[in-house]
Amino acid sequence: MHILVLSDIHGNLEALDAVLDAAPAVDETWVTGDIVGYGPEPDEVVERLRERGVVAVRGNHDAAAVGGDEIDYFNEDARRAMIWTRSVISDRTRAWLAALPERVVREGFTLAHGSPRDPIWEYVTTTPVARASFDAMDTDHGVIGHTHRPAAYLNDDGVMSLMTPAAGSVLRFGARRVLLNAGSVGQPRDGLSTAAWMTMDTDAGTATWQRTAYDIASVQAAMRRVALPEFLRARLSYGG
């Protein structure tokens, strides 16, 4: 099965549409959370994903958007953006976000936003944390988001390694245990401003990471119009 994996879209419709235009035809689209928050077009992003019939899990921003106390742990800019997001999303968007599960198992993969162990909050940034995630999964493979950085954790009979994929990187994981992060569509934080995404062929056991340029100035103008915090606008320019 051919899969498009998207993560951390964060209400950035310009970036999402650029990625959807660039992506090949696939059988399914999987979304590993943080669909809203930070960006200026949460309703439109949710509508795109709804039309596409994606398989999605809930992120900390999605949970906060529907009233969760996750917002209490946000920094000042994230909190301001979330208060705005809560005030503008439609009932239809709210209901769709509220129905997202924290974890999904599909095609031999566990989907979670943070980690399979702690789907809403845990950041998988080191191999010891990745090891705990493998221990918490019933599947050999997993896809996660939350860090906004592309990554692949490999578990070869308990020996852990980390790969940081560049655009065009292909990983042939086959039957090996892997935990894969597509990076962020709507707010990359790996020093590149282009939208990050990933495709997989689950029969062949391959994953391919990609980057797509989009009209960042247009999103920043939309953010300014609704007075979203300056830092959130600025960081899109440098991917940090």
Ligand SMILES: [Zn+2]
């Ligand atoms: Zn996020």
